[in-house]
Amino acid sequence: MKALGPIPSGYEAIGGVLGVGGKPVTHWVAQAGGETPLFLYSADLVRSRVAELRAALPEQVALHYAVKANPFGPLLSLMAGLVDGFDIASGGELERIRAAGLPLGKVSFAGPGKRDAELEAAIRAGVTLNLESAGEARRAIAIGDRLGTRPRLAIRVNPDFDLKGSGMKMGGGAKPFGVDAELVPALTREIVQSGAEWRGFHIFAGSQALDAEAIAEAQGQTLVLAARLASESAVALPHCNLGGGLGIPYFPGDAPLDLSLVGGRLGEQMQSLPDILRETEFCIELGRYLVGEAGVYIARIVDRKISHGEVFLVTDGGLHHQLAASGNFGTVVRRNYPSAIATRFVAPVEEEASIVGCLCTPLDKLADKGGFPIAQEGDLIAVFCAGAYGASASPAQFLGQGPAREMLV
Numbered sequence: 001m002k003a004l005g006p007i008p009s010g011y012e013a014i015g016g017v018l019g020v021g022g023k024p025v026t027h028w029v030a031q032a033g034g035e036t037p038l039f040l041y042s043a044d045l046v047r048s049r050v051a052e053l054r055a056a057l058p059e060q061v062a063l064h065y066a067v068k069a070n071p072f073g074p075l076l077s078l079m080a081g082l083v084d085g086f087d088i089a090s091g092g093e094l095e096r097i098r099a100a101g102l103p104l105g106k107v108s109f110a111g112p113g114k115r116d117a118e119l120e121a122a123i124r125a126g127v128t129l130n131l132e133s134a135g136e137a138r139r140a141i142a143i144g145d146r147l148g149t150r151p152r153l154a155i156r157v158n159p160d161f162d163l164k165g166s167g168m169k170m171g172g173g174a175k176p177f178g179v180d181a182e183l184v185p186a187l188t189r190e191i192v193q194s195g196a197e198w199r200g201f202h203i204f205a206g207s208q209a210l211d212a213e214a215i216a217e218a219q220g221q222t223l224v225l226a227a228r229l230a231s232e233s234a235v236a237l238p239h240c241n242l243g244g245g246l247g248i249p250y251f252p253g254d255a256p257l258d259l260s261l262v263g264g265r266l267g268e269q270m271q272s273l274p275d276i277l278r279e280t281e282f283c284i285e286l287g288r289y290l291v292g293e294a295g296v297y298i299a300r301i302v303d304r305k306i307s308h309g310e311v312f313l314v315t316d317g318g319l320h321h322q323l324a325a326s327g328n329f330g331t332v333v334r335r336n337y338p339s340a341i342a343t344r345f346v347a348p349v350e351e352e353a354s355i356v357g358c359l360c361t362p363l364d365k366l367a368d369k370g371g372f373p374i375a376q377e378g379d380l381i382a383v384f385c386a387g388a389y390g391a392s393a394s395p396a397q398f399l400g401q402g403p404a405r406e407m408l409v
């Protein structure tokens with residue numbers, strides 16, 4: 001039997017069935033007209049996660065939501081009342097923010113390959129552009145001139161360090177992201193001289209780290225780098241986005257991040273800021289840490305079959321909605337996400353079974369040889385940690401399947 005990842009806290013059985021948002025998942029499936037698969041996002045779990053963060057982080061560090069983790073409209077609306085700003089990574093995400101009716105002045109836009117039309121839409125909307133290269137800076141300035149609008153410009157810095165132990169390294173060495181640190185002072189001066197509204201730096205060192213010491217160390221290095229680049233540029237820094245990288249436990253053996261250590265160390269760092277950063281506003285940007293554990297993916301068992309003595313629970317879901325859980329989104333070795341038989345949530349483990357999807361590929365595995373109660377056709381399965389990089393980061397059109405329904409509950 002292979003271990004399953006740890007089920008996040010906050011999930012309990014209601015009448016033997018997995019509960020989300022105070023109701024058994026069968027209730028939500030019935031509300032969806034009996035249709036599965038289904039993503040359920042718990043508003044309560046998002047709220048309590050934000051409250052934990054607010055309690056742990058120093059007050060002067062603002063909290064931003066990285067929309068790419070989950071751009072579901074109702075979730076964005078919920079977030080609007082909880083966080084201080086939004087970070088987007090495409091013109092499409094800008095349209096999602098606009099469609100949700102959220103204020104655009106608190107939005108910043110990072111990401112390589114911004115097209116002129118995206119730059120223009122962002123400048124018109126008053127969105128801060130985190131510029132990824134000198135070429136992009138010049139295009140943004142030219143578009144601002146043409147529109148007669150002062151663009152709000154920040155530089156995304158490619159730091160000369162990375163976040164140790166992070167699942168996805170986004171800084172250190174040659175990268176498509178950000179401007180190499182040594183090129184930043186000259187570009188900063190060019191932006192300031194252009195008459196654009198200078199907004200400061202965005203320094204993102206990595207993602208999905210569970211080691212609080214490593215995060216604290218990267219935050220310290222980020223502050224040192226920001227101070228050095230600001231003084232070399234001889235400009236003040238109105239704003240500095242310190243990145244994020246706070247991870248969640250997905251796999252067997254993963255332990256939750258020590259948030260109090262991260263917050264405590266950041267608090268100490270804020271107390272001893274170098275002079276040049278005394279007036280700077282800071283934020284961190286988080287995606288999965290805010291929403292990942294608040295989401296569950298529910299699918300129905302269509303077929304229970306035994307092949308060469310192994311049990312396969314064949315569902316109506318799969319990697320087209322949960323690419324990461326299938327192990328095909330940036331992992332080297334496939335390991336099991338947390339999963340369960342949602343309709344037998346408190347039943348003891350009775351057998352070894354694999355939960356697979358309905359796609360005709362051996363990659364389509366949601367749980368490999370896990371220990372489960374004996375489940376039958378019609379039972380619902382749950383894959384946890386589905387609130388981030390699930391629906392929007394999976395190939396929903398593969399095999400003509402189409403997207404899953406999503407509900408904020």
Ligand SMILES: *Cc1c(COP(=O)(O)O)cnc(C)c1O
Binds near residue numbers: 087244
């Ligand atoms: C992807 C990304 C994030 C969000 O990462 P999480 O691991 O979901 O917190 C934040 N900032 C930038 C620049 C990103 O590219």
